[in-house]
Amino acid sequence: xxxxxxxxxxxxxxxxxxxxxxxxxxxLKFSVKQGxxxxxxxxxxxxxxxxxxxxxxxxxxxxGDILYDGVSFVNADLDKKQNTLRTFGVLYQAxxxxxxxxxxxxxxxxxxxxxxxxxxxxxxxxxxKLSLVGLKGFEAFYPSEISGGMRKRAGLAxxxxxxxxxxxxDEPSAGLDPISSRRLxxxxxxxxxxxxxxxxxVTHELASIFAIGDNSIFLDGESRTMTAMGNPNELFKxxxxxxxxxxxxxxxxxx
Amino acid sequence: MDSQEQIKLIESVREGNTLTLxxxxxxxxxxxxxxxxxxxxxxxxxxxIQGIKFDVSQLVTWESGLLTFLLKVIDYGKxxxxxxxxxxxxxxxxxxxxxxxxxxxxxxxxxxxxxHGFLPRLGKWGISIYDGGVDFTRFFGEVxxxxxxxxxxxxxxxWGDFFVIIQETGAKALPIVSLIALLIxxxxxxxxxxxxxxxxxxxxxxxxxAYGILREMGAIMTGVIVAGRTGAAFAAQIGTMKVTExxxxxxxxGISPVDxxxxxxxxxxxxMMPLLVLYADLIGIIGGLLVSTLLLxxxxxxxxxxxxxxxxxxxxxxxxxxxxxxxxxxxISGCLRGxxxxxxxxxxxxxATSAVVTGITLIIFANAVIxxxxxxxxx
Numbered sequence: 001x002x003x004x005x006x007x008x009x010x011x012x013x014x015x016x017x018x019x020x021x022x023x024x025x026x027x028l029k030f031s032v033k034q035g036x037x038x039x040x041x042x043x044x045x046x047x048x049x050x051x052x053x054x055x056x057x058x059x060x061x062x063x064g065d066i067l068y069d070g071v072s073f074v075n076a077d078l079d080k081k082q083n084t085l086r087t088f089g090v091l092y093q094a095x096x097x098x099x100x101x102x103x104x105x106x107x108x109x110x111x112x113x114x115x116x117x118x119x120x121x122x123x124x125x126x127x128x129k130l131s132l133v134g135l136k137g138f139e140a141f142y143p144s145e146i147s148g149g150m151r152k153r154a155g156l157a158x159x160x161x162x163x164x165x166x167x168x169x170d171e172p173s174a175g176l177d178p179i180s181s182r183r184l185x186x187x188x189x190x191x192x193x194x195x196x197x198x199x200x201x202v203t204h205e206l207a208s209i210f211a212i213g214d215n216s217i218f219l220d221g222e223s224r225t226m227t228a229m230g231n232p233n234e235l236f237k238x239x240x241x242x243x244x245x246x247x248x249x250x251x252x253x254x255x
Numbered sequence: 256m257d258s259q260e261q262i263k264l265i266e267s268v269r270e271g272n273t274l275t276l277x278x279x280x281x282x283x284x285x286x287x288x289x290x291x292x293x294x295x296x297x298x299x300x301x302x303x304i305q306g307i308k309f310d311v312s313q314l315v316t317w318e319s320g321l322l323t324f325l326l327k328v329i330d331y332g333k334x335x336x337x338x339x340x341x342x343x344x345x346x347x348x349x350x351x352x353x354x355x356x357x358x359x360x361x362x363x364x365x366x367x368x369x370x371h372g373f374l375p376r377l378g379k380w381g382i383s384i385y386d387g388g389v390d391f392t393r394f395f396g397e398v399x400x401x402x403x404x405x406x407x408x409x410x411x412x413x414w415g416d417f418f419v420i421i422q423e424t425g426a427k428a429l430p431i432v433s434l435i436a437l438l439i440x441x442x443x444x445x446x447x448x449x450x451x452x453x454x455x456x457x458x459x460x461x462x463x464x465a466y467g468i469l470r471e472m473g474a475i476m477t478g479v480i481v482a483g484r485t486g487a488a489f490a491a492q493i494g495t496m497k498v499t500e501x502x503x504x505x506x507x508x509g510i511s512p513v514d515x516x517x518x519x520x521x522x523x524x525x526x527m528m529p530l531l532v533l534y535a536d537l538i539g540i541i542g543g544l545l546v547s548t549l550l551l552x553x554x555x556x557x558x559x560x561x562x563x564x565x566x567x568x569x570x571x572x573x574x575x576x577x578x579x580x581x582x583x584x585x586x587i588s589g590c591l592r593g594x595x596x597x598x599x600x601x602x603x604x605x606x607a608t609s610a611v612v613t614g615i616t617l618i619i620f621a622n623a624v625i626x627x628x629x630x631x632x633x634x
Contacts, residue, residue: 056507085509096500100492110508113411158504 007070009034009166009198010055015064017050024050026225028064030217037192037199037212039232042219043247048202049093051219052170055200056090057081068166086114089159089197090168094175095151097143103130103154104139110161129157133187149180156184160191167191169201173208185211206250210236218244265289267297273306273340274298276328279313282321291327306338311345322351387595394591397513398521410514417519424485424520425527429534431484435476436468436535440542443467448551457551461561464543469566473536474574475622478581481528482614486589489520490610493593494603502594512594521586528582529575536574569634577625581618588613 008031017025024047032038040048053059055066057073066073068084076084097106107126111117117125130136133153143151152172159167169188173181185208192199203209209216209232216235218228220243228235228244239245246252266277298304307328314321325344329352332339341349404410447463493516496502505512540562547553592610596602 053503058503058506082509085507088507090504090507092500092504094499096504098501098504099496099499109510112413113508113510 008032008067009036009069010038010200011067011070012055013065013067015054015061015066017047017054017059018062019050023062023224025219028217028226030226030229032198032200032215034198035192035196036214037188037201039209039213039216040200040202040219041204041209041216041232041247043221044204046219046221047224048204048219049170052168052200052202056088056168057085086162087165088168089162089164089166091152091155091159091170091172093170094148095143095155097151097155097158099143102140102142103135103146103157106143106154107158107161110158114162125161126157129160130154132160133157134183149176152176152184153187156187160195163195164197166198166200169199169203171203172201173203173205178207181205181208182211188212206248209248218247220244265294267294268310269304272304273308274304275308275310277310277313278317278321279315281315282317282324289324291324291331295331304337306340307332308340309343311343311348317348322348322355325352326355390595391591394513394594395587397511398517398587401511401513401518404514405518410518412522413515413519417523420519420523421527423488424481424523425530428481428484428527428531431480432477432531432535433538435480436473436538437542439472439476440464440468440539440544441546443472443539444543444546448546458553458557458561459565460547460551460553461543461558462565464540464547465562465566466570468539468543469536469570469574471574471622471626473539474532474577474581475618476539477528477531477535477578478585478618478622479615481524481531481582482585482588482618483611485524486585486610486614487607489586489589490593490596490606491603493590494596494606497593497596498598498600498603517586517590517594520590521583524582524586525579526582528578528585532574532578536571573625573629573634577622580621580625584617584621585614588617 010032012028012030015025015028016023017028028051030038040051042048050059054061061074065075068087071080071084073081073084097103098109101109104123104126107129108122111122111125115122127136127139130139133156135150135153135157138146138150138154143154146154152175167188172184172188176184188199188201189212191197199212201208201212213232215230216228216232217226218235219225220227222243228240232248235244236248239248264278264280264282266279268275268277309325325341325348329339329341331337341352344352401410444460444464447460448457451457451459451463493502496516502512502516505515544555544558547558548555589610592606592613596606
């Protein structure tokens with residue numbers, strides 16, 4: 001948090017995303033400030049989730065670099081990469097809880113791996129994290145025994161286990177009813193405000209985009225690059241191009 | 256499809272420069288429909304016609320089949336530069352046709368133009384073999400690094416998980432191992448008694464049982480059972496974890512999937528396989544003993560005495576050693592196939608299948624190599 005103003009928390013430089021020879025996105029450039037909620041938006045299949053997978057190190061970019069706190073992530077060696085990864089919390093689309101473990105064990109695993117806390121301290125932290133997402137009392141449940149929305153929230157509790165500096169969300173509202181989706185948005189805002197985490201959200205839910213986004217980038221599936229950047233509400237008022245206006249207005253025709 | 260029916264469904268009438276296709280009857284999906292190619296041949300050739308019209312006044316029912324037929328007519332018209340008038344079609348039909356043509360085919364999605372000839376397939380096969388080799392090497396390297404970590408004491412074992420796997424792969428395999436080992440013991444003894452009887456040497460049945468079970472069959476049969484039971488389970492578990500992004504979740508938490516998933520499984524098999532082989536040896540010999548005493552009228556003492564002469568401790572150790580090696584091979588093939596698994600239910604099934612195939616192949620191969628080395632050194 002030292003370089004809160006001068007240095008961006010995340011910086012993406014001239015990055016190309018590709019699967020084999022099939023280029024998904026070209027020339028991505030953006031930066032995310034400390035404590036900011038950055039939305040990655042775009043139509044289905046345009047490469048939003050692929051970009052996220054690059055940001056969290058699951059795929060290496062074919063070109064370009066990602067810098068966290070000014071340090072290259074792509075070119076870091078394995079140990080440095082692991083250390084950077086430990087400052088992340090990732091909420092996957094379907095929660096991706098480890099199905100052979102209870103919710104308590106799921107949330108406890110990162111704490112057991114990376115802290116020297118005693119097991120009773122860990123248990124306290126786990127039940128605190130579960131209570132933050134409204135799942136207190138579900139410690140002994142297995143992921144298969146709870147609903148999709150609860151699984152997502154449990155996934156969030158696990159993502160927050162180590163008080164991450166950056167939280168990544170992959171389509172947080174997909175598959176949730178409007179009210180749960182709204183609650184999750186509120187939760188994201190509260191976490192940012194209270195923990196000061198930087199948040200990156202991949203989504204195409206317009207309601208969430210306008211409600212929580214401080215900043216956003218728009219990935220355009222047709223031109224295969226990002227065509228807009230800025231606060232989503234501003235982008236809605238002054239759309240820089242036709243595609244983003246079309247997207248943010250839910251396909252309204254220009255009048 | 257008989258031609259009478261075709262005539263019922265479609266009729267082409269020429270009026271001056273335009274051709275009218277008169278569609279009639281039942282064009283539902285269940286009925287057979289005329290091929291466009293055969294109808295096309297009845298069209299007048301040359302430049303004499305300039306447009307195609309439709310007459311649907313006699314049409315009773317229609318479904319997607321009619322629409323695909325109409326699309327073919329429209330394509331044919333475009334190809335020949337003919338005007339195709341769709342305005343005489345009912346509104347809903349026109350709307351569907353327009354909808355299907357609205358979004359142009361995406362051309363650079365990179366899937367369409369796959370070659371199907373011999374050379375492209377050979378090339379793809381070669382590339383997939385190469386990729387498989389790279390995968391295997393990388394996986395083996397990661398496992399090796401984890402083993403080094405273990406040896407240097409930096410590996411942190413999750414004992415809870417480990418004992419669950421021990422129970423799953425060891426204790427729960429006992430019933431099936433008992434059954435198969437007993438039957439193998441019986442079979443070896445039978446086989447021995449039938450062939451040895453021709454030389455009047457039934458007394459050597461115990462030699463055969465002891466030598467065969469301890470050195471070969473005990474380890475191989477246990478290996479095959481465990482490959483089918485546990486190897487497949489490993490591949491399916493890990494494959495499913497890949498599909499549900501659980502493996503990704505481990506990676507982004509900075510936890511190596513090899514440390515977390517592969518190592519406990521491999522260590523569990525390294526410990527349990529020799530124990531299972533020991534157990535299978537015992538049960539197999541009991542099977543042979545049953546045949547010798549109940550059918551061949553030897554005494555238990557005679558059988559044990561024969562065994563004592565036939566085998567020495569090294570034979571027994573070789574069986575256990577094989578068991579340990581097989582355990583490593585089963586764990587590696589199961590976990591590797593799971594890690595290579597694609598992103599679908601199909602892929603999980605394939606991963607389980609190929610884990611068993613790889614596991615059994617490696618076991619048989621390793622068995623041959625160990626026997627060969629043992630023979631060279633006279634063990």
